[in-house]
Amino acid sequence: MFSLAPGVSLEATLARLEAGRHENADLAAAAAELRPLVAPARASTVLGDAAARKEIERAVAALAAQAPPRLLRELVNHLPARERPLPARAEDLAHYGRYKLLVTEGASEIRLDDIVMGSVRGRGFGSSLLQELCRYADHRSLPIVCTMMTDYPDLSRDASPEEYKAAQRTAERRLAGWYHRHGFRSSRPVDEWRSRTDLRREPGPHERKETT
Incomplete structure (x- = not known):
């Protein structure tokens, strides 16, 4: 809601909506x-004022309710995952731009094809997208399958093979823990997960809520 990540802050999204006066x-x-x-409201929230945050959440949700499909996703992404209206299909969760989420829904499972955070890594965007996908999968009573993929370590050219392997393993452990916290499992213990490990998350108890 209150992230100040360049280009994806709520203020930046609202400014883009203002610029489209001729459209809506x-x-x-x-x-x-x-x-x-x-x-x-951001400043008040930092000081512990939950009411200020809730007021902005309600205002963003109201904007999303009247936004056309092309702009809906931009607004919904600013809401906490638990507050986002569930879409009609998994593909409606797709996101492109500074960060990316690609999913495909089949008759028996949802495939998480790709999730790339890029410049906004570590700011909570990936977790909110995955939490939203998990809510949707629980609502549909469908498992999520994916292949864990880590980025190449960002090391200098003169890094040794040992340094590269250590950095790669650190990235794998971090990503494995992230998926595991969201309910994904594999045939191997989590501390043995490597890049290209196939993962699966079974659906849990889910809320019955109308899709939008």
Whole structure:
């Protein structure tokens, strides 16, 4: 909600909506009204004012309710995963841009094809996307399958093979723990997961909520 990651902050999204006045004047006006309220609410939230955060969440949800499909995803991404309206199909969770999520829904499972955080890694965007996907899968009573893939270590050219392997293993452990915390499992113990390990998450108890 209150991330200040470059280009993906709530203020940046609202500014883009304002710029589209010719497409949706009402949405642009509502975005213009909300934008100056975000920074004070962020400051209040840092000081422990949960009401300020909730007020902005409600305002963003109201904007999302009137947004056309092309703009809906941008707004929904600012809501906490637990507050996001469940889509009609897994493919509607797809996201492109500074970070990426690609999923495919079949009759018996959901395939997480790709998730790449890029410049916003470590800011919580990946976790919120995965939590949202897990909520959707639980709602549909479908397992999620994926192949764990780690990025190449960002090391200098003169790094030794040992340094490369150590960095790769650190990345694998971090990613394995992340998937494991979200309920993914493999035929091997989590401390043995490596890049290209196949993972599966079984659906759990789920809420019955209308899709949008």
